[in-house]
Amino acid sequence: MTEIVCRCEDITEEDILDAIDQGYTTLEEIKRVLRCGMGPCQGRTCIPLITRIVARKTGKSLAEVSRPTTRPPLQPLPLSVFAGEEE
Amino acid sequence: MREEADVVVIGGGVTGCGIAYNLAKKGLTDVIVLERQVPCVGASGRCGGGIRQQFTTDANITLAMESVRLFEQLSVELDTDIEYEQGGYLIIAYEDEVDQFKRNVRLQNSLGLESRFITPEEAREIVPLLNIDPIAGATFCQTDGHANPFRVVHGYARKAQKMGVEISKFTAVTGIVVEDGQIRAVKTDKGTIKTNTVVNAAGAYSRDIASMVGVSLPNKPYRHEILVTEPVEHVLDPMVISFKTGVYFSQQKHGPIIGGIGDPEEPSSYNISASLRFMKRMARTVVELVPAFGHLNVLRQWAGLYDVTPDAQPVLGWTEGVDQFCQANGYSGHGFMIAPKVTELIAELIVDGKPSMPIDDLNLKRFEGEITGEAYVVG
Numbered sequence: 279m280t281e282i283v284c285r286c287e288d289i290t291e292e293d294i295l296d297a298i299d300q301g302y303t304t305l306e307e308i309k310r311v312l313r314c315g316m317g318p319c320q321g322r323t324c325i326p327l328i329t330r331i332v333a334r335k336t337g338k339s340l341a342e343v344s345r346p347t348t349r350p351p352l353q354p355l356p357l358s359v360f361a362g363e364e365e
Numbered sequence: 366m367r368e369e370a371d372v373v374v375i376g377g378g379v380t381g382c383g384i385a386y387n388l389a390k391k392g393l394t395d396v397i398v399l400e401r402q403v404p405c406v407g408a409s410g411r412c413g414g415g416i417r418q419q420f421t422t423d424a425n426i427t428l429a430m431e432s433v434r435l436f437e438q439l440s441v442e443l444d445t446d447i448e449y450e451q452g453g454y455l456i457i458a459y460e461d462e463v464d465q466f467k468r469n470v471r472l473q474n475s476l477g478l479e480s481r482f483i484t485p486e487e488a489r490e491i492v493p494l495l496n497i498d499p500i501a502g503a504t505f506c507q508t509d510g511h512a513n514p515f516r517v518v519h520g521y522a523r524k525a526q527k528m529g530v531e532i533s534k535f536t537a538v539t540g541i542v543v544e545d546g547q548i549r550a551v552k553t554d555k556g557t558i559k560t561n562t563v564v565n566a567a568g569a570y571s572r573d574i575a576s577m578v579g580v581s582l583p584n585k586p587y588r589h590e591i592l593v594t595e596p597v598e599h600v601l602d603p604m605v606i607s608f609k610t611g612v613y614f615s616q617q618k619h620g621p622i623i624g625g626i627g628d629p630e631e632p633s634s635y636n637i638s639a640s641l642r643f644m645k646r647m648a649r650t651v652v653e654l655v656p657a658f659g660h661l662n663v664l665r666q667w668a669g670l671y672d673v674t675p676d677a678q679p680v681l682g683w684t685e686g687v688d689q690f691c692q693a694n695g696y697s698g699h700g701f702m703i704a705p706k707v708t709e710l711i712a713e714l715i716v717d718g719k720p721s722m723p724i725d726d727l728n729l730k731r732f733e734g735e736i737t738g739e740a741y742v743v744g
């Protein structure tokens with residue numbers, strides 16, 4: 279029974295463990311290879327979970343694994359909002 | 366990390382990993398790729414993934430056409446779905462661009478590329494959501510398209526590793542030991558590797574690598590910003606771009622629209638922060654061309670570096686003054702799309718001593734004389 283960890287991109291705990299086995303041992307790489315954390319919620323729900331899985335599996339501390347940088351905007355906004363603004 | 370290698374490749378982007386793969390494919394597996402962080406962290410992992418053959422110089426058109434031939438079989442070759450799609454590139458033509466674009470199409474056709482000049486109405490047939498009021502036409506090439514850069518880079522890297530190449534992450538090159546014009550070793554923060562041959566594939570940082578051995582590259586770094594929207598139903602086949610506004614956007618396989626816009630006022634720097642100025646310029650330009658996209662939510666924006674040369678063509682091949690020092694950089698914003706062919710040619714140069722297609726015109730030496738360059742610089 280494998281548990282979904284990233285609901286937006288449909289990634290399971292097993293997918294994460296497989297990626298680590300293949301040598302992708304950092305959050306940065308796992309995010310790029312599996313796209314977890316890149317969905318509409320931008321990883322707010324899944325990255326903490328994935329961080330814990332990586333830490334447990336690689337024997338690193340949570341701080342060492344830490345989270346990849348978030349990229350703005352912090353809340354999704356429609357393009358028209360930006361199109362309407364003055365410089 | 367090994368202490369000795371036939372070839373040391375600096376940089377784990379599409380260029381470095383592609384060269385490592387092609388060297389191994391030709392039987393040269395005593396190769397190590399040194400990557401300061403992790404593969405794909407540079408421009409390769411930040412790019413739009415666009416694959417275009419509609420260029421304005423012979424060299425760029427030919428490299429891009431040959432690369433498309435290789436992209437077409439790359440998923441099979443690398444045992445990974447690179448999410449390659451040939452939805453075409455639609456290049457918007459504004460009134461004052463029409464004559465030049467028609468000439469460009471003639472050059473492209475003469476080299477065997479099936480690009481064509483089309484009317485605004487024909488453009489709308491290809492992109493039904495396009496607002497054709499401001500445009501005077503477009504050029505279109507169906508075999509252009511896009512692929513997923515992560516898949517391509519990791520595909521090259523994994524396959525190379527299987528054949529015996531070492532990819533050393535978190536390993537920063539700090540120096541290159543040269544004696545009497547011969548390379549002896551590469552120094553890193555994790556130790557020294559003895560070698561005679563070094564490939565400089567460090568993207569926008571290639572000029573720093575070259576300066577370690579006193580070679581000066583004319584390349585300059587420029588920030589380019591890009592954004593991605595929430596995924597939506599499939600509405601866009603081709604990549605849409607304009608050289609006048611510098612905008613480009615396409616729809617990825619799983620639904621999001623991804624795109625960016627060049628900024629003529631951007632100074633050369635290593636800044637890769639995301640700006641509100643970009644977001645506003647991008648939003649305005651996209652919404653003018655495709656008003657329906659105004660409703661799309663932007664999920665994130667980021668930036669990466671273009672490694673720009675004076676003629677917007679790459680710097681490829683050996684370096685005068687330092688034996689066995691190979692340049693593979695200066696892609697000026699279109700390095701992903703030509704990587705399959707370029708990395709194959711560099712591997713041929715190293716293993717066979719001679720690439721199957723001449724690349725002398727792209728040697729660093731060219732900057733000593735007069736420069737004629739690529740006019741089409743966008744994704």
Ligand SMILES: Cc1cc2nc3c(=O)[nH]c(=O)nc-3n(C[C@H](O)[C@H](O)[C@H](O)COP(=O)(O)OP(=O)(O)OC[C@H]3O[C@@H](n4cnc5c(N)ncnc54)[C@H](O)[C@@H]3O)c2cc1C
Pocket residue numbers: 375376377378379380381399400401402403404405406407408409410411412413414415416536537538539566567568569570589590591625668669670671693694696697698699700701702703744
């Ligand atoms: C926003 C944006 C959009 C783009 N869109 C497109 C597009 O649609 N189509 C296209 O074809 N191209 C596009 N490009 C250009 C394309 O991304 C690049 O030309 C290409 O990825 C270059 O690959 P590379 O491997 O040469 O360089 P990079 O991917 O930058 O790799 C260089 C690597 O070298 C490493 N490195 C640097 N210094 C050192 C050191 N001292 N020691 C060890 N390692 C080091 C870096 O960490 C980096 O990983 C775009 C670029 C940007 C920024």
Ligand code: FES
Pocket residue numbers: 283284285286287314315316317318319320321322323324325
């Ligand atoms: S749950 Fe992973 S990105 Fe939303």
